[in-house]
Structures are given as structure tokens and as C-alpha cells.
Amino acid sequence: MVADVFHSVAAKYDVMNDLMSFGIHRLWKRQTIACSGVRQGHKVLDLAGGTGDLTAKFSELVGESGQVILGDINDSMLRVGRDKLRDLGRVGNIEYVQMNAEALPFPDNSLDVITIAFGLRNVTDKDKALRSMYRVLKPGGRLLVLEFSKTDNEALSKLYDFYSFNILPTMGKLVANDSESYRYLAESIRMHPDQETLKSMMEEAGFEQASYQNLTGGIVALHRGFKF
Amino acid sequence: MWITLLTAVAESALEQLLNKEPALAVQLAATQHKTLAVTLTDLELCCALHYVGEQQGKARCFVYGNYQDQADCHITTTLSTLQELSDPSQLTRLIREEKLDLEGDLQLAQSYSKAFAGLDIDWAEHLSTHLGDAPAQLLVAQCKQAKQRGASHLSILKRTVTQLCQDELNVAVHPLEVRQFKTHTRQLAQQLAALEQRINALSEL
Numbered sequence: 355m356v357a358d359v360f361h362s363v364a365a366k367y368d369v370m371n372d373l374m375s376f377g378i379h380r381l382w383k384r385q386t387i388a389c390s391g392v393r394q395g396h397k398v399l400d401l402a403g404g405t406g407d408l409t410a411k412f413s414e415l416v417g418e419s420g421q422v423i424l425g426d427i428n429d430s431m432l433r434v435g436r437d438k439l440r441d442l443g444r445v446g447n448i449e450y451v452q453m454n455a456e457a458l459p460f461p462d463n464s465l466d467v468i469t470i471a472f473g474l475r476n477v478t479d480k481d482k483a484l485r486s487m488y489r490v491l492k493p494g495g496r497l498l499v500l501e502f503s504k505t506d507n508e509a510l511s512k513l514y515d516f517y518s519f520n521i522l523p524t525m526g527k528l529v530a531n532d533s534e535s536y537r538y539l540a541e542s543i544r545m546h547p548d549q550e551t552l553k554s555m556m557e558e559a560g561f562e563q564a565s566y567q568n569l570t571g572g573i574v575a576l577h578r579g580f581k582f
Numbered sequence: 583m584w585i586t587l588l589t590a591v592a593e594s595a596l597e598q599l600l601n602k603e604p605a606l607a608v609q610l611a612a613t614q615h616k617t618l619a620v621t622l623t624d625l626e627l628c629c630a631l632h633y634v635g636e637q638q639g640k641a642r643c644f645v646y647g648n649y650q651d652q653a654d655c656h657i658t659t660t661l662s663t664l665q666e667l668s669d670p671s672q673l674t675r676l677i678r679e680e681k682l683d684l685e686g687d688l689q690l691a692q693s694y695s696k697a698f699a700g701l702d703i704d705w706a707e708h709l710s711t712h713l714g715d716a717p718a719q720l721l722v723a724q725c726k727q728a729k730q731r732g733a734s735h736l737s738i739l740k741r742t743v744t745q746l747c748q749d750e751l752n753v754a755v756h757p758l759e760v761r762q763f764k765t766h767t768r769q770l771a772q773q774l775a776a777l778e779q780r781i782n783a784l785s786e787l
């Protein structure tokens with residue numbers, strides 16, 4: 355089901371992201387990069403990296419001595435990301451790997467930073483995925499989870515619900531000719547654990563100093579955890 | 583989110599500047615892949631600048647807001663002191679005067695300061711591609727004149743305000759005098775009240 359959704363939306367993914375979030379997703383991703391602490395020579399995994407927005411920035415930050423791996427379970431998304439980044443001239447320090455977040459194909463203690471932006475809610479066994487991420491991170495490494503979350507502002511919540519269940523599928527129908535995928539998006543957001551639950555899940559997986567910051571009133575939250 | 587938006591705008595402007603002024607990019611070559619963080623204590627804000635260098639023929643940099651990580655050089659100061667940093671030679675004086683706290687690579691701060699202080703943007707050259715040579719030259723000359731006039735007016739205004747303040751200070755009553763006047767008034771009021779009581783007592787007789 356999830357795979358079909360992303361096969362369907364891959365081609366229009368960037369356009370729809372800009373339309374749906376009014377471009378704010380770029381600011382959310384900027385904040386993720388600012389909190390990543392990525393430096394020259396780092397090895398970074400952009401998990402569920404989709405069309406490679408974060409990968410593009412990370413590839414500049416890690417330089418020639420570093421490496422960025424754009425990982426996604428969906429080959430259509432990966433292909434769109436690879437084409438986009440190659441068109442931008444980002445070659446040399448980026449690898450594209452089709453992978454399952456629940457069983458990451460990397461040795462233990464091998465990555466400096468892992469980011470997963472708007473991807474964790476689509477993972478079937480989130481606890482297993484978090485444990486897998488913890489395993490492959492180096493001591494001192496960090497995980498950043500950027501994901502839709504719960505807003506505690508009642509007025510904003512009502513507005514957001516109306517937007518998600520009425521306007522979003524219509525936009526999906528008009529732009530990507532696919533309203534079902536965007537209905538799934540709204541539903542999957544509601545099913546995703548709230549800020550505190552996800553923080554506890556990260557702690558249970560072994561992450562230390564787990565914390566989160568709400569962005570845009572809690573519509574999105576950025577969780578961060580370290581492996582020491 | 584506003585800080586993130588502002589840093590995005592700053593980053594975009596800085597990248598444009600780096601690409602239009604190759605001399606700046608050359609001067610910043612030594613700072614490549616190094617992070618300079620600045621904490622402004624009065625604004626409770628920590629921003630960081632990370633110059634990446636040339637990528638696909640374009641100079642790239644990152645400007646972070648609310649920076650929380652280790653930087654190669656970390657300056658802690660106030661907004662007003664930051665303006666003095668445009669002169670690299672002032673750096674050690676400001677540290678000695680404890681107006682500025684610097685952790686990490688001093689040379690990195692000096693490199694950034696020197697690169698931006700020595701920046702001389704040829705606006706006419708850049709504008710000429712959009713407006714043509716003559717209008718661009720004219721516009722820049724007019725702007726320079728306006729800037730000079732503005733600076734001159736500002737200087738006159740500063741002098742006038744300073745003079746006014748000094749004049750006012752000369753005729754203004756000193757706080758000690760005000761306190762003395764208050765004490766006298768209070769004493770007079772007490773004497774008046776006593777006198778009133780005596781008059782009342784006498785009139786009752």
C-alpha cells in the first residue's frame with residue numbers, strides 16, 4: 355500500500371511538497387540541517403531521503419572526504435532523487451541505496467549522522483527501525499527525525515484537520531491526479547506517535563539525550579537523539 | 583521559525599555576494615569547511631557561518647540560526663561590540679577589555695573580519711548588466727551623494743542633540759536639589775498642619 359503511494363507520487367513529489375506546505379518544508383529541513391552538526395569528512399545517511407533535499411545540502415557540508423548515502427525503500431523515489439541530484443551536479447560523494455529502515459545494510463558503528471525526514475511514519479515496525487539506526491551509528495553520532503506531529507493549539511488543530519482531509523486530497527487530485535495518496539498522507543499523520551511517545555521510543559531504542567523541538571506550532575517536530 | 587527564515591535570506595544574500603565578488607571567496611579560502619559561531623548575549627541568539635567553498639563553480643555557504651554545536655571559533659559578545667569587529671585589529675583589544683569572549687581559532691575570526699572589512703563592492707559594475715553602463719553609473723553616483731548627504735545630516739543632528747542635551751544639563755535641577763526641595767516642602771507642610779491645629783484650638787476657646 356505505502357509502496358504504491360510513493361510510486362504514484364514520486365514524479366510530482368517536490369511540487370506537491372511546496373504546494374502542500376506553502377514552501378515551509380524547506381525551513382523545516384533547514385532546521386534539521388542546522389541541528390545535524392554535520393562536518394567535513396562525516397558519513398551521513400539520509401534515510402527515506404526521497405528526492406534528496408537533505409542529501410544535496412549534506413553533500414556540500416561533508417565535502418570530498420565525506421560521504422552521503424541517500425536511502426529509500428522505494429525505487430521510484432530513489433530514481434527521482436538520483437536524477438535530480440545528478441542534474442544539480444551533485445556527484446562524487448553521494449551513494450544511492452535501496453534499503454529497509456528496519457534492517458539497515460551497514461556495519462555497526464559506521465555512520466556519523468542519520469536523518470529521516472517525513473519517513474518514519476511510513477515504517478511498519480518503528481521500534482525495530484530505531485534500533486537498527488542506533489546500531490549503525492558511531493558512538494557520538496546522532497539521529498534526527500523530522501516528522502509530522504501533534505499540535506496542542508486547538509484552533510490550529512481544527513484548521514489543520516480541515517486542510518488535511520479536505521484541501522489536501524483535492525490538491526493531490528488536481529496536481530498529481532491522485533487524491534487517495536494524499537488522503538493516506540493525512541491519515542498516516544494522525545496515526546503517527548506524538549512528540550512524547552516518539553521521544554520515549556527513541557530512548558527505549560538506546561538513544562541518549564533525546565529531545566524534540568516543535569516547528570510551526572507542533573504540526574512538525576524535530577526529534578534528536580545521540581549514541582554515546 | 584523566523585530565525586530560520588532570516589538565516590535563509592542571509593545565506594542567499596551572502597552566496598550572491600560571494601559569487602559576484604570573487605575576491606571575497608578567495609579571501610575566505612582559508613576558512614573553508616570551518617564554522618564561526620557568534621552568540622549575541624543581548625539577543626540570546628547564536629548564529630553560525632560555515633563557508634563550504636566552491637561547488638559546481640559556485641561559492642556556497644551555510645548560515646545557521648540557533649546553532650547548538652561545537653564551532654571552530656565561537657565568539658560571545660553583544661550586538662554593539664559586534665559592529666566594532668569590522669576592524670580586525672580591534673579583536674585583541676575587545677578581548678582584553680572583556681567585551682568579547684573568544685573560544686577556538688582566533689585566526690578564523692580574523693580571516694572573516696579581514697575579508698568583510700576589505701570588501702569593496704563595485705555596484706555600478708553589477709548593476710550595469712541590468713541597467714546599462716551610464717544609468718548604472720549615474721544611479722550609483724546619486725546613491726553615494728545621498729549617502730554622503732545623509733551622513734552629513736546625521737552628524738549635524740548628532741551635534742545638535744548633544745548640544746541640546748548639554749544645555750539642558752546646565753539648567754536642569756540636580757537630583758540632590760530636588761530631594762532637598764522635597765524635604766523642605768514636607769517640613770513646611772508639617773509646620774502648616776501644626777499651625778492649623780493651633781488655630782483650630784484657639785478658635786474653639
